Amino acid sequence: MLVGVAVIAVYAVVVGTLIYFKPPPVRFVYMESAPARAGEVIFRREGCLSCHELFGNGTGYGPALDGAGSRRDRVWLGEYLRSPRPGVGDRPYRLRMPAYDTLEAGELDALVAYLGALRELDADGRIIDPR
Ligand code: HEC
Known part of the structure; x- marks a missing residue:
């Protein structure tokens, strides 16, 4: 009897833990393409992650x-x-976004292709297009 209760209790804890730690649904995706890959190189070279999270x-x-x-x-x-x-x-920032107007036109286009490939998913998992 007691063993049965213990087994059920352990089972409940294990299942509860699994539910609790279930990974959150994917919300953001990267739509990889050749231009976006070229842009990612610029993104890394310019150190955008020194100020931004991705x-x-x-x-x-x-x-x-x-x-x-x-x-x-x-x-x-x-x-x-x-x-x-x-x-x-979504808030004021202490640093300011620097201008990247000295990049070559092709590099800027690539960077835009990369940023454009960073998409959000809606509740049904569909890729959200910019308005
Ligand atoms: C010195 C820090 C810094 C660096 C380096 C930087 N950013 Fe920013 N960025 C910011 C800040 C701060 C903002 C918000 C606007 C502001 O307050 O100036 C911003 C805003 C942006 C936005 C607009 C975000 C939105 O809400 O739509 C984009 C896109 C962006 N940055 C891309 C880049 C890219 C790409 C690079 C690299 C080429 C880069 N940033 C490098 C600080 C930085």
């Missing part, structure tokens, strides 16, 4: 870039990288 890497001096390509369209991203301004993101 897929759990990097820092929080600026807004997280997960899903950036669902929030912003490519025209917006291209213009913003050339002439950024404070006031985007």
Whole structure:
């Protein structure tokens, strides 16, 4: 009898723990392509992760870039990288987004392709396109 109760209790704890630690659903994806891969090289070279977080890497001096390509369209991203301004993101930041207007046009396009490939998923798992 007591053994039975103990077995059930252990079972409940194990199942409860598994449910508790179930990984959260995937919310952000990277739609890899050749242009996006080229952009990722620039992204790493320029050290964007020294201020931004992406897929759990990097820092929080600026807004997280997960899903950036669902929030912003490519025209917006291209213009913003050339002439950024404070006031985007979800809070004021102590550092400011530097302008990347000295990059070659092809490098900027690649960077925009990379950011555009960082997408968010809706509740049904569909990729959200920028408005
Ligand atoms: C010195 C820190 C710093 C670096 C380096 C930096 N950023 Fe930023 N970034 C910021 C901050 C801070 C903001 C928010 C705007 C502000 O307050 O200036 C921002 C905003 C942005 C946004 C707009 C986010 C949104 O809400 O849509 C994008 C996109 C972005 N950065 C991309 C990049 C990319 C790509 C690089 C590398 C080429 C980069 N950043 C490098 C600090 C930085």
